[in-house]
Amino acid sequence: MMHSADLQKKFNFKLIAGEAGLNRPINNTDLSRPGLEMAGYFSHYSSDRIQILGTTETSFFEMLSKEDKAERMNKLCRKETPCIIIARGITPPDELIDACNRKDTPLFTSEDATTNLISRLTSYLETQLAPVTSLHGVLVDVYGIGVLITGDSGVGKSETALELVKRGHRLVADDNVEIKEVSRNVLMGSPPKLIEHLLEIRGLGIINIMTLFGAGSILPEKRVMLNINLETWDRNKMYDRVGLVEETLAILDSEITKKTIPVKPGRNLAVIIEVAAMNYRLNKMGVNTAEEFTNRLNAQIKNQSLKEN
Incomplete structure (x- = not known):
């Protein structure tokens, strides 16, 4: 079985928060960019996928009120979420760091561009999680x-x-x-x-x-x-x-x-x-x-x- 810690080691991600959740299993090869979730729509949130935040998601997040920021990040971090990765070396919001620490959801940062990161992760996961x-x-x-x-x-x-x-x-x-x-x-x-x-x-x-x-x-x-x-x-x-x-x-x-x-x-x-x-x-x-x-x-x-x- 593959865990978030294996992903961090393979891609040399920087761990920001949620260290206690590094043993969380990764069972899904699909990735998710939670754009609608940032807007408050969690009805069809694919919480069992790795969540990727890029410039689009973080830019929209900064437009939210302080209360909405905390609420969205709290809903984003669930016990079945393997990890959250922020691309392009973007500094993670404090609200996300706090939510990841409280819910033990690993939070990584990567210097890769979002599309490149998704491509590399998808290829790796499909190989590692193949039947x-x-x-x-x-x-x-x-x-x-x-x-x-x-x-x-x-x-x-x-x-x-x-x-x-x-x-x-x-x-x-x-x-x-x-x-x-x-x-x-x-x-x-x-x-x-x-x-x-x-x-x-x-x-x-x-x-x-x-x-x-x-x-x-x-x-x-x-x-x-x-x-x-x-x-x-x-x-x-x-x-x-x-x-x-x-x-x-x-x-x-x-x-x-x-x-x-x-x-x-x-x-x-x-x-x-x-x-x-x-x-x-x-x-x-x-x-x-x-x-x-x-x-x-x-x-x-x-x-x-x-x-x-």
């Missing part, structure tokens, strides 16, 4: 594509990742991947701190990828874009041989492209995953080899049929 899940698998950056390798235990996920690292690609996480949904269909994967940079190879044990291959062999975070699911080759199962089958893997409320790769001795999985990543990039650029082959095949069948008739 999170964990998946069993290995996440590797292959040619700039975040490839999530999944499959049953012992199928060869970590060994394949090791081969990919040796071929110049980068490891993000082994065994357990923490995934955040920062927006619809945008998933960011990272390793738990306990196993960061580590890879488990049966027979060897746990190895440190960064120590063995250098800092260029690891990434702290990567967008998850393609799922390669490894499974033991089943002779009775029909596998896609053209590339027209569109599979997806659902993660939280998002979906990513999924490819099922059968595993048996003699198959070079690292090379297959490299090609899968490059082919994924081509597809995103509008080049679909499977469709081109199908169209070519259909045209040939049509021509042959015309000749026979």
Whole structure:
């Protein structure tokens, strides 16, 4: 859970008042500029949001009577309000400082312009408060594509990742991947701190990828874009041989492209995953080899049929 103290530390805000409330949780990614509240309209006050006061709000506030100033600031500070931030380094009104101290609402000041402050805060909050899940698998950056390798235990996920690292690609996480949904269909994967940079190879044990291959062999975070699911080759199962089958893997409320790769001795999985990543990039650029082959095949069948008739 994120608290007001975390926000102060991240953005180096200056604490003016309400120090006792620094442990207040932040649960809402939305921000609020309480302009109507300054005018006395609190019927729809979004009190659970971080409140941002800029030049407009503080200028209007100075036009109020002494009694109205105290009353508005008192209503602005509620027990569910995470914090109040004043932009542009504006000196906070005494009435606001007094209300924040009495109600333990953290009051910060920032030197940033209001719009810039809102943009930075929104981006940070959306990332930090994004829905999170964990998946069993290995996440590797292959040619700039975040490839999530999944499959049953012992199928060869970590060994394949090791081969990919040796071929110049980068490891993000082994065994357990923490995934955040920062927006619809945008998933960011990272390793738990306990196993960061580590890879488990049966027979060897746990190895440190960064120590063995250098800092260029690891990434702290990567967008998850393609799922390669490894499974033991089943002779009775029909596998896609053209590339027209569109599979997806659902993660939280998002979906990513999924490819099922059968595993048996003699198959070079690292090379297959490299090609899968490059082919994924081509597809995103509008080049679909499977469709081109199908169209070519259909045209040939049509021509042959015309000749026979």
